[in-house]
Amino acid sequence: MNSFTLLLFILVAGFRSTYSGTVCLSCSGVQSINQCTHLENCRNDEVCFFEKYNTESGTEMYDLGCSIPKLCTKRKTRQLTEGHHLTCQGCCNNTNVCNLNTECGDVPVSHNSSESGRTCVSCTGVQNINDCTHLETCGSNEVCFIHKYATESGIEQYDFGCTLPELCVNKRPDEIFGKRLAEGHHMLCKGCCNKSNVCNLNAACDDAVKQNTSGNGRPRECDDLNNANTGVYTIYPDEYHAVKTYCIMANNEKWTVIQKRFNGFVDFYQEWNAYKRGFGVATGEYWMGNDYIHRISTSTGHKLSIYLEDFDGTFKYANYSVFLIGDEKEKYKLTLSGYTGDAGDSLITQTGMTFSTKDRDNDPSAALNCAAYTQGAWWYKNCTSSNLNGPYLAGVGTYERSMFWKDWKVFNSIKKSTMMITRT
Numbered sequence: 001m002n003s004f005t006l007l008l009f010i011l012v013a014g015f016r017s018t019y020s021g022t023v024c025l026s027c028s029g030v031q032s033i034n035q036c037t038h039l040e041n042c043r044n045d046e047v048c049f050f051e052k053y054n055t056e057s058g059t060e061m062y063d064l065g066c067s068i069p070k071l072c073t074k075r076k077t078r079q080l081t082e083g084h085h086l087t088c089q090g091c092c093n094n095t096n097v098c099n100l101n102t103e104c105g106d107v108p109v110s111h112n113s114s115e116s117g118r119t120c121v122s123c124t125g126v127q128n129i130n131d132c133t134h135l136e137t138c139g140s141n142e143v144c145f146i147h148k149y150a151t152e153s154g155i156e157q158y159d160f161g162c163t164l165p166e167l168c169v170n171k172r173p174d175e176i177f178g179k180r181l182a183e184g185h186h187m188l189c190k191g192c193c194n195k196s197n198v199c200n201l202n203a204a205c206d207d208a209v210k211q212n213t214s215g216n217g218r219p220r221e222c223d224d225l226n227n228a229n230t231g232v233y234t235i236y237p238d239e240y241h242a243v244k245t246y247c248i249m250a251n252n253e254k255w256t257v258i259q260k261r262f263n264g265f266v267d268f269y270q271e272w273n274a275y276k277r278g279f280g281v282a283t284g285e286y287w288m289g290n291d292y293i294h295r296i297s298t299s300t301g302h303k304l305s306i307y308l309e310d311f312d313g314t315f316k317y318a319n320y321s322v323f324l325i326g327d328e329k330e331k332y333k334l335t336l337s338g339y340t341g342d343a344g345d346s347l348i349t350q351t352g353m354t355f356s357t358k359d360r361d362n363d364p365s366a367a368l369n370c371a372a373y374t375q376g377a378w379w380y381k382n383c384t385s386s387n388l389n390g391p392y393l394a395g396v397g398t399y400e401r402s403m404f405w406k407d408w409k410v411f412n413s414i415k416k417s418t419m420m421i422t423r424t
């Protein structure tokens, strides 16, 4: 059901540009948002709202339109029946914008200042919208987005956050809600919103009129951040998607972590689309996503540093002065050279190889699906000298079928790995 996504998008998204204001769907008492085809031009200080309620006979209905935005800063939706509408209690009493994180007595956050930017809920991979309690202050030119998708195992999840607005202004009656195509496990808008999370309800395919404010100096990678402290930051590898990423700031260099494992909590035996988009969380274990790694590593020259630790607390490292991966059409082919370090060079054997996952056998081995055989995802050959996305085993190992770095540990699985890149 995309309708809920669309509803939420109306709720949280706004648009501020040279246009007169947000264009919202505007209806009262429709039983399905798809029945609402009327558009309304809002004032500059308004956002779209929706309200879902039950009639006395129990029928679910929706109101949609323009409203002054109010966002309440704490979670817990509490709703009171008032007439036949379910209205938010507390701070949202007087507004149609019933934020899902509303709690009574909250001080509403105003979005009227174009200086400070909007406040958006910001989460990745939550299964219930009420689970997202984190707020993020967006840039002055950003809007909130919500993105609903299904994981490979079929679990519906949501991403929330800030993004650059991309609103398509040419309406086509038969495509008033835009069209969405499955791409990976995310649903992306078709046509003018192809590269955006912002699937606007007024989307129609006309690239000539789309709003695109990318390229405004937002950080593509950790190296672009002004902050000097190691931690989690938001970067924009492709200028559209806000990506929470762990940044390591050390020795006057700012490294973008593309892979991090240290406790085995995240399952790295994932399929192509998971590796394409990334998985895990920036505060824990994760794979950044091959599309993002491609975009960063090919934007300028990049180097790779890999830090490894075993279960005895011994550290080793492998640095490469040249690192990049191709795009998806190139199957994320690995280009690598210039090893230095003390871990041994267990990745150079994989250079020139394409990326393989259990569901995409791109390795040259005719006999094996190396990703399935080694239970990882890597630039396999016949099969590999390293397998840092392999099974997380408690120090033991079975050669390739573990977190494996052959030139250091032939038969012992590694405890921690960090793969990070920065500009040369």
Ligand SMILES: [Ca+2]
Residues within 6 Å of the ligand: 361, 362, 363, 364, 365, 366, 367, 368, 369, 370
């Ligand atoms: Ca094969």
